[in-house]
Amino acid sequence: MKKRMLTAIGVACIITLAACNNEDTAADNTPVAIVDGTEITEAQFVDELKTRHGDAILQEMIRNHVLDQAIETVEIPEEEIEEELDMLRNEFRTAYDIEDDEGIVDALQNQFNLDVESLDDFVNEYLLPPLVLQKLATEGIDVTEEDIRAFYEENEDQFAEQVRASHILVEDEETANELIERIEAGEDFADLAREYSTDPGSGARGGDLDFFGRGQMVEPFEDAAFSLEIGEVSEPVESDFGFHIIKVTDQRDEFEDFIEEIEQILIQQQSKSQDEVMAELIENANIDIKDPRFSNLFGSEAAE
Template sequence: MKKLLSVVTAVAIGFVSVACSSTKDAVALVDGKPIAKQEFEENLKFNKWAMEQQYGDKVWEQVEKQNPDFQNSIKANVLNQMVQSRIVLNYAEKNNIKADEAQLKQFNDNLKKTLADKTKKASFDKDGLTEEALKKYGEQAAIMTAFSKYVAKKAEPTETELNEYYEKNKEKVDASHILLSTTDASGKPMTEEKKAEVKKKADELYSQLKNGADFAKLAKENSADPGSAQNGGSLGEFGKGKMVKEFEEVAFSLKEGEISKPVASQYGYHIIKVNKKVTSKYNDVKNELKSELTQTRTQELIKKIQESSTVEKYEDKIKDIKFVEVKKSTTTDDKSTTDSKSTDSKSTDSKSTDSKATEKKSEDK
């Protein structure tokens, strides 16, 4: 099960005002345009409400156990999301990208119905979520949709570009591997001494395979790649650009049925077996390649937009904000301690006929 803190930060929502506010109380500036502290606090309220709707009011007790500093982690993540939203809104404004009208109408219609439900409205009111803030979120979401469509259209390849991409990627391999990791449980590289031990084991496994050992069996017993180990090391079919460079170069150089010597990468030592090689026909993979290339180019374009923006964050303005008060449940141990103190108190009371000096000594104890 995922840690709850990871879930919270992963789904953080970061809507910002479409209209610009004053820079006086800004928690960040994106290309000179501010993100107001009030907007930041509205985002925290919205994220708090969303998490409690999904996991219940006591979710924060569990999150705090995983990370006592969770509020700062979530605040940093929400601010990052708001910065990304402001980058998109700035780009949308420059390129005259308007909100997706159909989505905006549907959102406002649904919001109207939701606010008419007394129970649901009460949950908004409880966390201080105003109708204005919710409409702001809906408007921004509609702009985001329009932005996504705009960028995807801009990234769509021409027929010539698609043909060129096909020529570079028409060959695929169906391969399996055994991975012996050279990183520890935290992901840090092992010492050179330990790496040498791993390499020695990899060489021993390769020797067994050359002498006829079953690849799938050894993969299940030895591979550190949980995603493929239980499938006998099978990775299925993949094209170029999908694996790390060292792995890819060897995999595409092998013949069908051939097994490689241990190959070093950032993950460890791989022993690779090519099960078969596949060359697809253009018409069979055209749509798949078009989608793949469009997605890659969309990500590149978004990255370019992000990198061209100037961002200033003022974390000092949010460090003292607390968006949730964690109510700790009374445990059995707490009750036991309380009962014990109560008993001690009664015992002390029974001795209250002693002098004030004696009482002072008792307090000192």
């Protein structure tokens, strides 16, 4: 956790403090610099680090330790972790054309500068902490079917007919017709979207635009999308952005179609923030601050 959460200056200070603490007491007077004949000793240097940055560093170290303890005690189902990893794999497959876990780890190291040697490292250092905080944030929240139906009825205009569609956006109609011929010949729509779509956002996702309702897309696109059946591919649709090839992948317009989405909305409305969860974890932890300079380290949080 330390590698994940500590700031750059925090890491530098911890290394310095650790190095100094591992030396003999006599080494406290060893100069780290001499300025015009005046020595700046290790003891002076360490004391300055504590004075200037000690609060922030100690807070981060304590937060990391408390979070580590929570990760040890809060169980995240394996299927949830695998679902997150599958999403990660899909993101790297669509955005970076990386197909295997070894390639993902290499990208995490070299493109994202993460200190991980395997996907297990990534899970432990970067995936589990937010999952644990999210679980603690929603712990004890009970959403009933009555709650869901009441929200649906109060906001029914938000849950009118919706479609889920993918599209391939190209500059000219000729290219659009050529791609439609390839789709009709059996080529994969998502693969063609990743390769040819000029919409960088959806293109990386195989053209997927998720669900949308009326009034959210430009009119020619909307008219075409809402006229298609599930699985049907449109003829070229011209808009101000270019020519679209649209494929509808799902539709929903009944209460039952929105139950899961509304449940998540209601859970999020009642959930605690991550800061609130961390404050509770710290408040419930047995923390004994020995250095009087840091005696009020979490005073403001404890007061809350």
